[in-house]
Amino acid sequence: MNLSFFDQFTSPYLLGIPLILISMLFPALLLPSPNNRWITNRLSTLQLWLFHLITKQLMIPLNKNGHKWALLLTSLMTLLLTINLLGLLPYTFTPTTQLSMNMALAFPLWLATLLTGLRNQPSIALGHLLPEGTPTPLIPALIMIETTSLLIRPLALGVRLTANLTAGHLLIQLISTATTALLPIMPTISLLTALILFLLTILEVAVAMIQAYVFVLLLSLYLQENI
Amino acid sequence: SAAILVRGKPGGHRGEGQPVGRAVTGSVPFDMLSRLVLRAAPAALRSLAPPATVGVLHVTRPLHTTQQRSAPLPPLPEKGGEVRHGLIPEEFFQFLYPKTGVTGPYMLGTGLLLYLLSKEIYVINHETVAAACILTVIIYGVKKYGADVAAFADKLNEEKMAQALAVKNEAIKGLETAIEEEKKEQWRVEGRKYLFDAKRNNIAMLLETNYRERLLTVYNEVKKRLDYQVAMQNLKRQKEQDHMIQWVEKNVVQSITPQQQKDSIAKCILDLKALSKRAQAAV
DSSP: OOOOTTGGGSOOEETTEEOHHHHHHHHHHTSOOOOSOSSOOHHHHHHHHHHHHHHHHHHTTSOTGGGGGHHHHHHHHHHHHHHHHHTTSTTOOOGGGSHHHHHHHHHHHHHHHHHHHHHHOHHHHHHTTSOTTOOGGGHHHHHHHHHHHHHTHHHHHHHHHHHHHHHHHHHHHHHHHHHHHHTTTOHHHHHHHHHHHHHHHHHHHHHHHHHHHHHHHHHHHHHHHHO | OOOOOOOOOOSHHHHTTSOGGGOOSSHHHHHHHHHHHHHHHHHHHHHSOHHHHHHHHHHHGGGOOSOOOOSSOOOOOSSOOOEETTTEEHHHHHHHHHHHOSSHHHHHHHHHHHHHHHTTSSOOOHHHHHHHHHHHHHHHHHHHHHHHHHHHHHHHHHHHHHHHHHHHHHHHHHHHHHHHHHHHHHHHHHTHHHHHHHHHHHHHHHHHHHHHHHHHHHHHHHHHHHHHHHHHHHHHHHHHHHHHHHHHHHHHHHHOOHHHHHHHHHHHHHHHHHHHHHHHHHO
């Protein structure tokens, strides 16, 4: 089929049936569900080890109340990790390239942390708006700056993930188009471009994992401040 | 671009009203699919609602080959199914072998690929190059780190088992030590006769010593009293003697008259003169 550069980012439809839900839930099929054996196969063992690693990393800085968020944060991390990594395969649709999905993830979670902080410890939560040791004349300006920085957090979270993934995918598309177009004309340059594409792919794999981690890490940081 | 094609979820969906072994034209698809079905069936069944589970079980009962048993759990297969080139199960090659020999599946693959390309059912576009890149990365990663990751997973399992085995072995060792100690105690019990004899001797000696000490004390006390009496008697006699001597001396001194005194002095002078003459003469 002839692909334009938009086809990778359009929500998939098959015979008029939207497949967006399947494409968001499919990665869960790839993770083996734990059965009631004590010694499991390698995949289950590795999966369990990975989840323990992730949960431990996220939960260490949090206090006891924050541990209620363990399931949410770990499953969010797993979802983003799998979606991002699967999106690197050809002809796939990556749901996290859609700003709508990322904002739908970032906004409610950030708002939850904010409201938790304001509800349980309002003075401390508001106190974060003024860093310690600021000179008195600067206080009004700094409070406004910190408020802006606070309110822009969900936008930043969502847009960061979207932009990184979209930019990466788009770059892959463009450079592979360049490779394909140059192949009959200047094969050597095409080979060079292919090398660049190879390095870019490795970068994209790293970015996919890092972006998922950063998303969840920032959420846990916002939680730390407020819980 | 379409979403990734979901590999047909085995077990649950298939079992609902459609027996699995319906299309038994070749044994190979049945083998491969039955392997998938058997592995995934319990989890799939559990995920259905209870009425649906009952329905599935009822419908598929004619297919059950063995008696149902839940314990002991049937053992996991040691290794996963054999796969060639990381993707295609070995059963496929075995399936094609009788008719097309060793190169059959490869010819099929090549022909299929060329057909898709030549008829432009699959169009080479930029995604192909991207696919080649990501596949290179994946294959390189798997080949280089696959064995290490597998060894790591095995090590995790081994550690888990080793912990449990360690608990069991320590319990066994503790019990064996207890047995050894018990045997030693039983041996010790045999020597209790000697122990009691020695103790008895000790006590007898102590009693004897004590008795002798008390005897000695009695002897000393009696001797002290007798010595006192003796000393008293001696003292009394001494005093009488002294008193008598004093009385005699006093009377003697009183009885010496002055006349007697003069006479004795004159005698002494005469004796002295005689002596001195004798002495002069000797010299």
